[in-house]
Amino acid sequence: FSTEKGNLAQVRHVVLVLSGKGGVGKSTLTTELALALRQAGKKVGILDVDLCGPSIPRMLSVGRQEVHQCDAGWVPVYTDAHKSLALMSIGFLLENPDDAVIWRGPKKTALIGQFVSDVAWGELDYLLVDTPPGTSDEHLAVVESLRKHRVDGAILVTTPQAVSTGDVRREIAFCKKTGLRVLGIVENMSGFVCPHCSECTNIFSKGGGEELAKLTDSPFLGCVPLDPQLSSSLEEGRDFLQAFPDSATFGAINQIAHAVMTSIAERG
Numbered sequence: 571f572s573t574e575k576g577n578l579a580q581v582r583h584v585v586l587v588l589s590g591k592g593g594v595g596k597s598t599l600t601t602e603l604a605l606a607l608r609q610a611g612k613k614v615g616i617l618d619v620d621l622c623g624p625s626i627p628r629m630l631s632v633g634r635q636e637v638h639q640c641d642a643g644w645v646p647v648y649t650d651a652h653k654s655l656a657l658m659s660i661g662f663l664l665e666n667p668d669d670a671v672i673w674r675g676p677k678k679t680a681l682i683g684q685f686v687s688d689v690a691w692g693e694l695d696y697l698l699v700d701t702p703p704g705t706s707d708e709h710l711a712v713v714e715s716l717r718k719h720r721v722d723g724a725i726l727v728t729t730p731q732a733v734s735t736g737d738v739r740r741e742i743a744f745c746k747k748t749g750l751r752v753l754g755i756v757e758n759m760s761g762f763v764c765p766h767c768s769e770c771t772n773i774f775s776k777g778g779g780e781e782l783a784k785l786t787d788s789p790f791l792g793c794v795p796l797d798p799q800l801s802s803s804l805e806e807g808r809d810f811l812q813a814f815p816d817s818a819t820f821g822a823i824n825q826i827a828h829a830v831m832t833s834i835a836e837r838g
């Protein structure tokens with residue numbers, strides 16, 4: 571642990587999950603990676619700072635919760651009796667989640683700054699921070715608020731067409747400018763897994779994530795296929811990793827979770 575005081579003092583590793591644009595599966599990956607890390611015996615927290623689309627509470631089937639305060643700050647919501655997966659979503663604090671859509675930058679920045687440092691996590695192995703899409707004031711607010719604590723790095727989520735779009739490259743430039751280490755790139759929605767025969771077909775081009783990783787000299791963490799069983803599990807708030815332990819998608823997610831742990835451990 572670091573010698574700092576405060577709510578992140580007992581958090582061993584902090585990882586940001588970023589994407590250049592919305593809808594590429596950033597919240598999905600955050601949720602599944604958290605579940606995979608928990609399956610590997612780790613204590614995990616998710617901080618959902620996606621002000622305009624907090625979707626993780628639904629994915630983890632905890633819905634809208636009333637969060638409580640203790641002396642140290644906001645008490646996160648635990649998804650299980652063992653308290654091995656804790657979640658704090660900015661959505662819990664908003665009376666009406668649609669309100670934030672019209673907030674101006676400074677109001678969002680102030681709320682995020684306070685939010686990041688005010689959650690009483692207790693002891694955690696990994697804290698995954700799900701950020702809004704793009705590179706905005708909100709991201710800077712997250713990075714600034716976490717600066718006191720050592721952030722291990724960022725996972726960048728992209729789709730197979732990554733190379734043809736500039737948004738992930740902007741994301742990488744953001745990491746460089748803010749001194750965030752890129753732990754690696756994940757290609758999501760990489761091929762379609764047929765629910766009948768489990769065969770994987772490449773609907774879009776494939777390999778954009780890997781190519782981008784090479785071009786930008788970043789590690790490639792792996793591909794997750796477009797899997798209807800994954801989206802329906804998320805929709806129903808079911809733990810996909812427990813429901814489909816034999817699926818190729820499970821294997822892919824697990825492999826990425828282990829690659830993240832290794833990358834953090836190796837770089838210390």
Ligand SMILES: Nc1ncnc2c1ncn2[C@@H]1O[C@H](COP(=O)(O)OP(=O)(O)OP(=O)(O)O)[C@@H](O)[C@H]1O
Nearest residue numbers: 592593594595596597598623703795796797800801
């Ligand atoms: N590998 C996948 N297979 C099937 N469905 C997926 C996969 N990844 C994501 N999805 C689905 O795609 C939709 C968008 O995913 P998600 O909400 O995770 O994206 P996001 O990047 O977090 O979006 P935003 O930043 O706008 O919140 C969801 O309905 C999710 O269930």
